[in-house]
Amino acid sequence: MITADRKPFEEIKESVKDYKKIMVLGCETCVAICQAGGEKEVEILASELRLAFGNEGNKVEVSEELVVRQCDDEFMADPAFLEKVKEADVILSIACGVGVQHACNFFNRTITDKPIRVIPGLNTTFMGANIDVGLWEERCLGCGDCVLEKTGGICPIARCAKSLLNGPCGGSSNGKCEINKELDCAWNLIIERLEALGDLERIKPVEMYKDWRASYSGGPRKRVREDLRL
Amino acid sequence: MVDYEPRVVAMLCNYCAYSAADLAGVGRIQYPTNVRIVYYLCTGKVEIIHILKTFEAGADAIFVGG
Amino acid sequence: MRAAKRIEYTKKLLDEIGIGSERLEFFHIAASEAPLIAETAKEMTERAKKLGPNPYRIRLQQESKKDKE
Numbered sequence: 350m351i352t353a354d355r356k357p358f359e360e361i362k363e364s365v366k367d368y369k370k371i372m373v374l375g376c377e378t379c380v381a382i383c384q385a386g387g388e389k390e391v392e393i394l395a396s397e398l399r400l401a402f403g404n405e406g407n408k409v410e411v412s413e414e415l416v417v418r419q420c421d422d423e424f425m426a427d428p429a430f431l432e433k434v435k436e437a438d439v440i441l442s443i444a445c446g447v448g449v450q451h452a453c454n455f456f457n458r459t460i461t462d463k464p465i466r467v468i469p470g471l472n473t474t475f476m477g478a479n480i481d482v483g484l485w486e487e488r489c490l491g492c493g494d495c496v497l498e499k500t501g502g503i504c505p506i507a508r509c510a511k512s513l514l515n516g517p518c519g520g521s522s523n524g525k526c527e528i529n530k531e532l533d534c535a536w537n538l539i540i541e542r543l544e545a546l547g548d549l550e551r552i553k554p555v556e557m558y559k560d561w562r563a564s565y566s567g568g569p570r571k572r573v574r575e576d577l578r579l
Numbered sequence: 580m581v582d583y584e585p586r587v588v589a590m591l592c593n594y595c596a597y598s599a600a601d602l603a604g605v606g607r608i609q610y611p612t613n614v615r616i617v618y619y620l621c622t623g624k625v626e627i628i629h630i631l632k633t634f635e636a637g638a639d640a641i642f643v644g645g
Numbered sequence: 646m647r648a649a650k651r652i653e654y655t656k657k658l659l660d661e662i663g664i665g666s667e668r669l670e671f672f673h674i675a676a677s678e679a680p681l682i683a684e685t686a687k688e689m690t691e692r693a694k695k696l697g698p699n700p701y702r703i704r705l706q707q708e709s710k711k712d713k714e
């Protein structure tokens with residue numbers, strides 16, 4: 350899933366301080382699961398804003414809304430919902446960065462008589478897994494040319510600090526990465542896993558290069574499925 | 580110090596603090612009358628939003644007993 | 646304990662929004678500790694007196710008075 354953290358309250362407050370009608374808009378998918386932008390977080394942020402502004406004698410209206418996914422038109426197309434969007438001075442989206450951008454794009458595409466201001470309430474962090482209760486770790490960088498079949502299912506791009514294709518580097522010690530002693534050395538994990546699988550042979554050939562054009566280095570990417578297009 | 584009648588809300592767990600409050604009642608132990616009790620089956624169920632909403636509703640202080 | 650941790654976190658939020666973390670507290674009180682709960686109730690009432698009214702409530706009252714005028 351995509352993980353995110355809420356921005357510091359002070360920063361959020363500053364970014365909405367000039368508006369009287371604020372809509373806090375949550376997203377029920379990734380950010381709900383990582384407890385940054387789901388229903389509970391919408392309620393909490395809205396209540397915090399009311400209390401904080403109210404305290405300063407600043408009367409603001411804070412409404413609370415939630416959609417299944419902000420990265421998809423279909424979940425935001427409800428006319429009654431769009432009417433509420435139009436009434437707000439600012440939409441404080443607590444979806445990931447994709448959701449914020451898509452909601453902004455969608456609202457301004459469908460609501461033509463008024464420009465809609467959408468701002469983020471989260472810092473989007475990474476694509477990762479829920480390792481334990483309250484713990485998430487980065488697992489994939491979306492490099493567009495997956496190498497997991499060679500590395501025993503452990504990603505050297507996302508999990509090795511240097512994204513080495515041939516590892517480990519000289520800094521690997523006692524299974525930990527030199528960048529940060531808390532961090533497992535991905536290449537140590539890879540070798541242990543391959544050893545257990547009896548597949549060590551797989552990493553013997555030197556990986557000369559990887560096609561990074563498929564990654565972000567080739568500029569923003571697009572995915573087209575012609576068969577699905579109308 | 581401001582002279583006023585504070586509104587204090589107590590969020591109490593059925594199995595510990597609420598029973599204690601009950602007992603205090605039975606034993607006629609005096610406690611301030613401006614404390615309003617909210618009963619929970621377990622204080623693990625006290626959500627952040629309950630606390631924030633209670634302040635929005637005008638509480639001056641809240642204590643959670645479990 | 647989950648409740649205690651959550652209260653700790655909520656105290657931080659209360660500081661951020663200007664309500665103040667002192668207005669919230671968690672206490673361990675066993676079922677048999679009737680005097681302790683009375684003590685706690687007294688303590689929190691005293692604390693609320695010292696802190697003064699919830700600023701948000703005061704603001705709201707002022708605002709609604711203004712609205713009526």
Ligand code: SF4
Pocket residue numbers: 488489490491492493494495496497504505506507
């Ligand atoms: S190799 Fe690329 S696609 Fe595969 S897990 Fe790593 S970053 Fe993701």
Ligand code: SF4
Pocket residue numbers: 508509510511512513516517518519520521522525526527528533534535536537
């Ligand atoms: S110690 Fe391991 S994970 Fe860290 S940079 Fe070197 S090879 Fe990569």
